Amino acid sequence: MDLGASLGVPSVQELARSLKDVPDRFIRPELELDIVSKDESVPVMDMSKLVGGRDDEEDELAKLHAACRDWGFFQVINHGVAEEVILKMKADVQEFFRLPLQEKMEYARLPDDIQRYSASHVVPRGRKQDWSDFLYIFPQPRDGRNLRFWPRVPISFRETLNQYSTEMEKLNTALLSFMARNLGLEPEKLQTLFEGGRQGVRTNYYPPCKQPNKVLGSSPHSDLAGLTLLTQVNEVQGLQIKRNGKWIPIDPIQDAFIVNVGEMIEIMSNGEYKSIEHRAVVNPEKERLSIATFHNPNSNAVIGPLPDIRGKDGKKQAPKYKSMPYLEYMTERLRQKKKVYDEEGKPENPAHQMKLHTEAA
Numbered sequence: 338m339d340l341g342a343s344l345g346v347p348s349v350q351e352l353a354r355s356l357k358d359v360p361d362r363f364i365r366p367e368l369e370l371d372i373v374s375k376d377e378s379v380p381v382m383d384m385s386k387l388v389g390g391r392d393d394e395e396d397e398l399a400k401l402h403a404a405c406r407d408w409g410f411f412q413v414i415n416h417g418v419a420e421e422v423i424l425k426m427k428a429d430v431q432e433f434f435r436l437p438l439q440e441k442m443e444y445a446r447l448p449d450d451i452q453r454y455s456a457s458h459v460v461p462r463g464r465k466q467d468w469s470d471f472l473y474i475f476p477q478p479r480d481g482r483n484l485r486f487w488p489r490v491p492i493s494f495r496e497t498l499n500q501y502s503t504e505m506e507k508l509n510t511a512l513l514s515f516m517a518r519n520l521g522l523e524p525e526k527l528q529t530l531f532e533g534g535r536q537g538v539r540t541n542y543y544p545p546c547k548q549p550n551k552v553l554g555s556s557p558h559s560d561l562a563g564l565t566l567l568t569q570v571n572e573v574q575g576l577q578i579k580r581n582g583k584w585i586p587i588d589p590i591q592d593a594f595i596v597n598v599g600e601m602i603e604i605m606s607n608g609e610y611k612s613i614e615h616r617a618v619v620n621p622e623k624e625r626l627s628i629a630t631f632h633n634p635n636s637n638a639v640i641g642p643l644p645d646i647r648g649k650d651g652k653k654q655a656p657k658y659k660s661m662p663y664l665e666y667m668t669e670r671l672r673q674k675k676k677v678y679d680e681e682g683k684p685e686n687p688a689h690q691m692k693l694h695t696e697a698a
């Protein structure tokens with residue numbers, strides 16, 4: 338059985354179904370040394386307190402500011418995204434991954450596009466493979482859509498994704514305006530930079546694994562773009578974030594979104610907000626699914642510290658990062674990433690080591 342390899346990529350979902358032992362290319366003995374701690378949990382924001390001029394608005398804004406500064410991650414409840422849109426998206430994603438491999442492979446990669454259904458990333462020399470498959474689509478901007486990668490089955494998938502993507506865009510915009518206020522910027526400042534930018538929706542499928550403590554569903558990484566909005570599809574936990582040298586599991590609140598600050602917001606905020614390393618672990622018996630939505634700035638944006646940003650002391654700080662146009666930034670960043678893979682051949686470094694620091698930073 339070739340488990341889809343002849344179709345260009347082996348599916349971990351198929352592998353998990355058919356093999357007794359986990360192949361060596363997934364096994365990471367070093368995970369034994371990791372410390373997982375449940376002593377802390379990520380902050381929870383109530384968005385209903387941030388809209389409509391309530392008495393507790395200022396307190397909630399301060400909580401949001403502290404969450405972005407000290408954690409880089411938070412959960413958001415009462416976010417206003419209609420429950421039926423979320424439930425439909427979760428149901429359609431589950432149905433998609435239940436399709437036979439041959440059907441899913443209709444959405445496999447083409448040479449000129451990174452949207453795709455795939456097993457986890459191609460593994461560079463010396464790196465271990467993630468225990469996951471995924472479907473990656475760019476639903477925004479609308480006029481850039483390539484429906485070639487949008488599943489036709491289940492039949493509702495395309496409309497569901499259309500609605501979900503629109504809702505995620507709205508939530509992203511609202512959160513950016515609160516963050517801009519907290520950073521002392523014009524409320525529209527961040528949203529203007531992200532308006533019309535590329536949105537990526539990545540649905541992750543983590544099969545159950547007989548050796549859950551020796552593999553990872555998603556290797557440690559930090560996100561490159563602006564805000565990531567994540568929803569866990571079923572009840573199986575797996576997301577962990579790195580904090581003070583330990584891995585902290587996130588226990589998702591039902592109907593909440595898990596939000597994290599990406600590298601570009603870290604840079605725009607001149608390091609006031611932090612882009613944090615995270616990973617996904619897998620379950621011995623149950624599959625896990627998640628949907629991550631990434632938001633990129635538009636192609637006219639300049640990625641660099643915004644001039645009005647002030648530090649904790651309320652004073653303007655010297656820029657800690659270089660500024661460069663979005664497209665140039667992406668090219669440079671992907672080149673750096675590739676260099677680390679090619680030269681070091683070890684798990685991806687935290688983004689902090691690869692950022693475009695100025696000499697002084």
Ligand SMILES: O=C(O)CCC(=O)C(=O)O
Pocket residue numbers: 539541555567575576615616617626627629
């Ligand atoms: O599945 C998760 O909880 C994390 C997914 C993730 O970090 C990603 O897709 O980049």
